[in-house]
Amino acid sequence: MQKPLLIVISGPSCSGKSTLAKKISDKFQLPLITKDSIKELIFDNMGWSDREWSRKVGGTSNKLLVYFLDSMLISKNPIIIESNFKSEFDTKPILEKLSKFGYFPLQIMCQCDGQVLFERFKKRSESAERHPGHNDSKNYDEFKETLLKGKLEPLEIGGEIMTFDTTDFNNIDFDKVYNKIQQLIN
Numbered sequence: 001m002q003k004p005l006l007i008v009i010s011g012p013s014c015s016g017k018s019t020l021a022k023k024i025s026d027k028f029q030l031p032l033i034t035k036d037s038i039k040e041l042i043f044d045n046m047g048w049s050d051r052e053w054s055r056k057v058g059g060t061s062n063k064l065l066v067y068f069l070d071s072m073l074i075s076k077n078p079i080i081i082e083s084n085f086k087s088e089f090d091t092k093p094i095l096e097k098l099s100k101f102g103y104f105p106l107q108i109m110c111q112c113d114g115q116v117l118f119e120r121f122k123k124r125s126e127s128a129e130r131h132p133g134h135n136d137s138k139n140y141d142e143f144k145e146t147l148l149k150g151k152l153e154p155l156e157i158g159g160e161i162m163t164f165d166t167t168d169f170n171n172i173d174f175d176k177v178y179n180k181i182q183q184l185i186n
Helices: 017-028 035-046 051-073 087-101 114-125 140-149 174-185
Strands: 005-010 032-034 079-082 104-111 160-165
Touching: 005 017, 005 087, 005 174, 017 032, 017 079, 017 104, 017 174, 032 035, 032 051, 035 051, 051 079, 051 087, 087 104, 104 174, 114 140, 160 174
Parallel strands: 005 079, 005 104, 032 079, 104 160
Antiparallel strands: none
């Protein structure tokens, strides 16, 4: 019997993670847990203030995402999780869930040219499309170095890793990702 699939979508801010995760969720009708959805729900119910509060809520949101996996993974159905996962913090808890429930991980690493990514980040933070609780416009210096790298390192959880380059939204090959997922689900 083939192991069920856990799709882990990661990458830096503004690299297209949420867009890709939503498209995959819609196409395959799969449950999706995202860090920012949890974070924004906390903001809407508990308020927001400064960058420190945003960081604290972000850490809690990632912990809640992993916590919710227990109730989802028991189903043995494919599931998608999306966040800017960091290997040093997120490898161990996700690896424990994979082992406990016998899932096969597919990591999709969103990346982008660093300068393009930094400009996207600034543009989004100055628009009304981002929840104000993130305080993005107040953290350019905090994220600049990471954003200019254009990518994050994958988690050390085994499975397969795909790279998804979003530097030019007009040249994104969603079918490549869809075909890989279809192959792993079947």
